Amino acid sequence: MAFMIAIVGRPNVGKSRLFNRLIESQTAIVHDFEGVTRDRQYGDGEWFGRPFTVVDTGGFVPRSEDPMLQQMRHQAQLAVDEADAIIFVVDGRAGLAGADQEIFELLRTTDKPVFLAVNKIDTWTGQEQFLADFYQLGVPLYSLSAEHGIGLDPLMDDVMEDAPKGEVLKDEPFARIAVVGKPNAGKSSTINALLGENRLLTSDVAGTTRDSIDTMVRVDGKEYLVIDTAGLRRKRSISQRLEEFSVVQAIRSIDRADVALLVLDATQPISTQDKKIASVVQNRGRGCVILVNKWDLVEKDTNTAGEYVKSLRQELQFVDYAPVIFVSALTGQRVHKILGAVDTVFEQYTRRVQTSELNRFLEGAVARHSPPMHGNRRAKFFYISQVATRPPTFMFSVNYVEAVAPSYRKYLENQLREAYTFEGVPLRTVLRPRQQRDRD
Numbered sequence: 001m002a003f004m005i006a007i008v009g010r011p012n013v014g015k016s017r018l019f020n021r022l023i024e025s026q027t028a029i030v031h032d033f034e035g036v037t038r039d040r041q042y043g044d045g046e047w048f049g050r051p052f053t054v055v056d057t058g059g060f061v062p063r064s065e066d067p068m069l070q071q072m073r074h075q076a077q078l079a080v081d082e083a084d085a086i087i088f089v090v091d092g093r094a095g096l097a098g099a100d101q102e103i104f105e106l107l108r109t110t111d112k113p114v115f116l117a118v119n120k121i122d123t124w125t126g127q128e129q130f131l132a133d134f135y136q137l138g139v140p141l142y143s144l145s146a147e148h149g150i151g152l153d154p155l156m157d158d159v160m161e162d163a164p165k166g167e168v169l170k171d172e173p174f175a176r177i178a179v180v181g182k183p184n185a186g187k188s189s190t191i192n193a194l195l196g197e198n199r200l201l202t203s204d205v206a207g208t209t210r211d212s213i214d215t216m217v218r219v220d221g222k223e224y225l226v227i228d229t230a231g232l233r234r235k236r237s238i239s240q241r242l243e244e245f246s247v248v249q250a251i252r253s254i255d256r257a258d259v260a261l262l263v264l265d266a267t268q269p270i271s272t273q274d275k276k277i278a279s280v281v282q283n284r285g286r287g288c289v290i291l292v293n294k295w296d297l298v299e300k301d302t303n304t305a306g307e308y309v310k311s312l313r314q315e316l317q318f319v320d321y322a323p324v325i326f327v328s329a330l331t332g333q334r335v336h337k338i339l340g341a342v343d344t345v346f347e348q349y350t351r352r353v354q355t356s357e358l359n360r361f362l363e364g365a366v367a368r369h370s371p372p373m374h375g376n377r378r379a380k381f382f383y384i385s386q387v388a389t390r391p392p393t394f395m396f397s398v399n400y401v402e403a404v405a406p407s408y409r410k411y412l413e414n415q416l417r418e419a420y421t422f423e424g425v426p427l428r429t430v431l432r433p434r435q436q437r438d439r440d
Helices: 013-024 068-080 098-108 127-139 154-161 187-198 229-233 241-246 248-255 272-283 304-315 335-349 355-368 406-420
Strands: 001-006 030-032 041-047 048-057 084-089 114-119 142-145 175-181 201-206 213-219 221-227 259-266 288-292 322-325 381-388 393-398 428-433
Touching: 001 013, 001 068, 001 187, 013 041, 013 048, 013 084, 013 114, 013 154, 084 098, 084 154, 098 114, 114 127, 114 154, 142 154, 154 201, 154 428, 175 187, 175 248, 175 335, 187 213, 187 221, 187 229, 187 259, 187 288, 187 335, 221 272, 221 335, 248 272, 259 272, 272 288, 288 304, 288 335, 304 322, 406 428
Parallel strands: 001 048, 001 084, 084 114, 114 142, 175 221, 175 259, 259 288, 288 322, 393 428
Antiparallel strands: 030 041, 041 048, 201 213, 213 221, 381 393
């Protein structure tokens, strides 16, 4: 699970430039959550084997009455709440502003490590004149130029010093389940209904996130690990600010899961936040079961469920492979179906198909629909093999990788699903140019 870093500072001090520099250097996947929370972006990266997630918070103005600036300040505070470390960015050319001092005093009260990054120091010559003001804050500082990539190494070496090394999840024989969704969708009541119905709680075990408790349950001889049940079950004690930061909480849980239970509120339209969380599930390569909660509150006829699924598939196209269960956590309606769906998805998530069977599949798929021409070239496929599970990943040997159009790659993925089902799991495909040994 990634170490969380928040970048905080006044507007226009170079926070976004630093953010882009960090994720750019790590060829990270960037999650743009602008539609969910104003001016906040998330990016993933790695620093010498230690993964991190960095949050660009937008400008922090301590006491502004401007509604926009108040919102930006609020989002920065949310990021600080969830962060493991804070990079406080100041403008070295402008000197120490009163707002910088106020922000720094606020950050010191968090008891989290704060790293002072004096930005816009583009030359080593005469930099002391720019840094003098900032020494009065009494903490080590790091002079850098985010724009030119100068001085990043000392900063990140110290920021990441206490970060855990990348955790390779052990392939356990049981499914690790994350219950995710936007605030008030019913995550807490869903997990309580699930655990309450089975009454087979075997243990609470410390998770790897702060204040996290995972719950192991045994049902019909099968074990399941439900991730961070403390966070899900303390609905009334968790602050509203942390509830609003549900996307980060979802990322943390999804990173440790095999299967995500995506909880939707049947009484509300599919929201941008629903889509963002679903996209994290897909991007992280996790299995997915969609739970449409509060179904008992929906006025319906014989066509309602079918119409809802049709609309849902259009709104959440990137997880159109996920099974859908209509539940009511409050009444217990269809809660008993959840773990059965998890079993099915986990079986597909860990499934491995024999190479000989896959190559018969490939021959048939290409015969039914030949690859389109790419200029004067046509892709020729030599073989396919499954190179990984969790999620299932397939490698195709092909003469010209660039000749395989994205639409044809999607066709092959759809054919794999049609042939082998793979319900509830994303598929990964890798195109490898033909090697000498492939020709022999």
